[in-house]
Amino acid sequence: MRYIIFLTLLPALFYGQALDPRKLFIADLHEDVLESYFSSGRDIEHYSPGGHVDLDRLRKGGVDAAFFVIWPNPDKKTSMFKQAVTILDTLDALLRRNEERTGLALTPEQILALKEEGKTAIIPALESGTALDNQLENIDYFYRRGIRYWGITWNDSPDWASSAQDESNPAWRGHRGLNDFGRKVIRRLNERGIMVDLSHSGEQTFYDVLRISTKPVIASHSSVYALCPHFRNLKDAQLKALAQNGGVVFINFYPGYLVKDFNRVYQAARKRADVIQDSLKTLGREAYNAFDRSAFILEKVKPLYPDYKTVVDHIDYVVKLIGVDHVGIGSDFDGISLTPYGLRDVSKMPVIIRELERRGYAAPDIEKIMGGNLLRVMAAQNR
Numbered sequence: 001m002r003y004i005i006f007l008t009l010l011p012a013l014f015y016g017q018a019l020d021p022r023k024l025f026i027a028d029l030h031e032d033v034l035e036s037y038f039s040s041g042r043d044i045e046h047y048s049p050g051g052h053v054d055l056d057r058l059r060k061g062g063v064d065a066a067f068f069v070i071w072p073n074p075d076k077k078t079s080m081f082k083q084a085v086t087i088l089d090t091l092d093a094l095l096r097r098n099e100e101r102t103g104l105a106l107t108p109e110q111i112l113a114l115k116e117e118g119k120t121a122i123i124p125a126l127e128s129g130t131a132l133d134n135q136l137e138n139i140d141y142f143y144r145r146g147i148r149y150w151g152i153t154w155n156d157s158p159d160w161a162s163s164a165q166d167e168s169n170p171a172w173r174g175h176r177g178l179n180d181f182g183r184k185v186i187r188r189l190n191e192r193g194i195m196v197d198l199s200h201s202g203e204q205t206f207y208d209v210l211r212i213s214t215k216p217v218i219a220s221h222s223s224v225y226a227l228c229p230h231f232r233n234l235k236d237a238q239l240k241a242l243a244q245n246g247g248v249v250f251i252n253f254y255p256g257y258l259v260k261d262f263n264r265v266y267q268a269a270r271k272r273a274d275v276i277q278d279s280l281k282t283l284g285r286e287a288y289n290a291f292d293r294s295a296f297i298l299e300k301v302k303p304l305y306p307d308y309k310t311v312v313d314h315i316d317y318v319v320k321l322i323g324v325d326h327v328g329i330g331s332d333f334d335g336i337s338l339t340p341y342g343l344r345d346v347s348k349m350p351v352i353i354r355e356l357e358r359r360g361y362a363a364p365d366i367e368k369i370m371g372g373n374l375l376r377v378m379a380a381q382n383r
């Protein structure tokens, strides 16, 4: 018994008192909870077993600042601008219904004031260049609606900037990087104090923006290319350029962006499952229903499946390459189909803190990673 007590106390004796996730300021830069609400209709205000984020689970995970992403769907027929407005209206209504525990926060001061009151700060963010509708004054409109960062491309490219997906497609014939209008967009975002988010941008666009941006930029939900070579991740040279600019990369939790080859194996398993399901259709409903698609796919990716420590490997890599001032958390919860073991939803966020402590990170550095860097880069937009 004595040994058990001694062993339990040991980490506290060596590293001091463990950080309390409820006291620490925690920010998650990218949550697709509104898209999850629109596509599934699930309850995002109270604990629900589906999805990754709701207001109850944000509290449980100790998340003080959650960026709720406005993502208009390019596959829909309606205008991207109008879709974005509708999603913002829905968010406003959600916030009005939950004033006792959340609030819209538009500045670092407002975010911290809400934390003091024990409330979750919600900050709207846009993830679509096409939602601009090629009208610069729409930047002012979205600023007034509370947008505080703008992902200038999603996988699709607007007319004035190329996405990572398009730049990596050899068949793509559109404009590469920023054109003249794109440079005007960046200047206007800088003037307004909206953070430029380069997570889905192609490399050409990334460097074109860094050349002209007068403010630090962010990558709201990207991981490290050297650990997982995927077009959505940032290469070492990009990370170094980001540090020069004073910007921050917020690490994405998607296994396909964390583990080399995961995405290839996962996509192949999904295709194989499609083929199996097609062939079972001819054998009747019973045979078709007996096939467990997700179990089949999970079995194939099992040897590569990451846990929460892999997320911290990416954080660690960025810290060693460019320093602790340039990394944070951008889970992409509700925008990703799989999450690492130990991080099934936003309520599990404290496991990241525990793992950083286990690796010997000092409290001030953990504070920067978990939220301090966001406050700094956000404050720098209005200087």
Ligand SMILES: [Zn+2]
Binding pocket: 127, 200, 221, 335
């Ligand atoms: Zn995204």
